[in-house]
Amino acid sequence: MSLQTRQSIRRLFSTASHQLQSSCKEGTPINLNIFKAGKPTVALKDEEYPEWLWTLLDKEALLNKLKEEDYFKYKRKMLKKDNVAFCKHNNFMEKMKK
Structure with missing residues (x-):
């Protein structure tokens, strides 16, 4: 079982009172370009983000x-x-x- 699969399963069955979700849907372009010629950044699925990201708030x-x-x-x-x-x-x- 891959790490992402384990994290997504853990997140689904977590005992937290509420689960945070990202504010934009998968594939939404996010204007965070650092380089002029860089590819546009797009939002990922919630499961693809690291687990620690959801604890920052x-x-x-x-x-x-x-x-x-x-x-x-x-x-x-x-x-x-x-x-x-x-x-x-x-x-x-x-x-x-x-």
Whole structure:
């Protein structure tokens, strides 16, 4: 059994709450040409894309993976996120005073 077949079967029977699907049909030209004389890029079947592509939009899973792989980088990211939220809250409160 080929790798693509195994991936497509795994994807069909995955336990994810929802399965992502591409937004364009197979064969749709995508304007991502890098070279002037290059062939136009066309969309593939969902099964032909790598499995990791469908996990990129799941922010919670990416954060959990980062937490397991590099805990200090995860903590820096969370600290920055908290600081941005704190600054936004302070700016909002300053506008309310005026």
